[in-house]
Amino acid sequence: MNITEIIQKRHSVRTYDTHPLTEEEKAELISAVDTATDPFGGQVTIRLRSVDPANDFKPSTYGVIKGAADYFLIGIGSDEASALSAGFRFEQVVLKATEMGLGTCWIAATFRGTVFSRGIDWPDGQQLRIVSPVGRPHRPRLLERVTRMTFRSDKRMPFETLFFDKDFNTPLSPEGRFAEALRMLRLAPSSTNSQPWRALVDGDCVHFYYQLKSPLSILDCGIALSHFYLAQQASGAIGRFYKEAGHPVPPEGLKYLYSYIDTSDSDTSDDSAELFC
Numbered sequence: 001m002n003i004t005e006i007i008q009k010r011h012s013v014r015t016y017d018t019h020p021l022t023e024e025e026k027a028e029l030i031s032a033v034d035t036a037t038d039p040f041g042g043q044v045t046i047r048l049r050s051v052d053p054a055n056d057f058k059p060s061t062y063g064v065i066k067g068a069a070d071y072f073l074i075g076i077g078s079d080e081a082s083a084l085s086a087g088f089r090f091e092q093v094v095l096k097a098t099e100m101g102l103g104t105c106w107i108a109a110t111f112r113g114t115v116f117s118r119g120i121d122w123p124d125g126q127q128l129r130i131v132s133p134v135g136r137p138h139r140p141r142l143l144e145r146v147t148r149m150t151f152r153s154d155k156r157m158p159f160e161t162l163f164f165d166k167d168f169n170t171p172l173s174p175e176g177r178f179a180e181a182l183r184m185l186r187l188a189p190s191s192t193n194s195q196p197w198r199a200l201v202d203g204d205c206v207h208f209y210y211q212l213k214s215p216l217s218i219l220d221c222g223i224a225l226s227h228f229y230l231a232q233q234a235s236g237a238i239g240r241f242y243k244e245a246g247h248p249v250p251p252e253g254l255k256y257l258y259s260y261i262d263t264s265d266s267d268t269s270d271d272s273a274e275l276f277c
């Protein structure tokens with residue numbers, strides 16, 4: 001499977017069979033954690049932990065998870081870079097799990113009083129903010145199907161309302177430059193399927209913006225930028241993220257986040273690639 005097929009296959013899974021991961025599967029996932037890249041330099045720690053699936057996971061969140069015997073726990077710092085890095089890095093692990101035929105579900109909620117908050121220390125400045133079950137998907141329960149219907153999880157906003165060409169009044173052509181990578185971005189998971197991300201294409205650059213829909217919107221953007229970057233990379237493009245002081249001014253309600261420049265055609269492409277660590 002290539003990355004666009006994996007991105008299209010991924011969806012949140014909330015019902016699992018109770019079998020734990022094999023040691024080989026765990027090793028493959030840990031390797032994905034170790035090799036995940038991050039251009040934003042935030043503080044993120046990703047751990048894999050087994051739990052007793054008989055003790056159902058009930059944090060204060062909307063979709064109840066059932067049957068999972070293994071969870072990723074993610075500790076992150078409290079700044080913007082950490083939220084972006086967590087989204088960007090952990091989504092690469094989610095996509096690896098998808099490729100392996102395993103299900104996952106981002107959960108960013110309150111974990112106080114759950115098994116997850118006990119017995120694990122996090123580096124200074126980091127706190128457990130995200131967990132995700134990982135395991136073999138089981139037939140979805142009615143509750144899971146209702147959750148998906150409530151958040152219209154199979155749907156995304158139309159391409160032309162999310163992405164723009166040079167100014168915010170001109171919708172981006174779905175056939176133009178960066179369109180494939182933005183189509184992959186659009187399939188990203190987001191908290192309550194809120195899809196806070198927007199993008200404006202201008203020549204070699206894509207400027208990214210977001211609507212502050214919840215405290216998780218920046219994390220959502222990190223996930224989406226991961227889809228965008230992986231799709232760009234798969235197309236053979238070389239590029240990097242940067243902050244652009246002279247970015248186009250967005251309409252009210254949108255905030256500037258980051259820009260991406262495609263340096264594939266420039267003489268400095270090799271140097272630029274090194275900037276992405």
Ligand SMILES: Cc1cc2nc3c(=O)[nH]c(=O)nc-3n(C[C@H](O)[C@H](O)[C@H](O)COP(=O)(O)O)c2cc1C
Pocket residue numbers: 010011012013014061062063064105106107108109147151152153154187188189190191192193216219220223
């Ligand atoms: C940052 C983040 C937090 C999420 N938190 C929860 C959660 O607390 N409970 C839950 O059931 N699903 C949660 N989700 C899953 C979303 O509801 C789901 O991604 C969205 O509905 C789109 O569905 P899909 O992932 O199947 O494409 C979260 C997703 C993201 C990206």
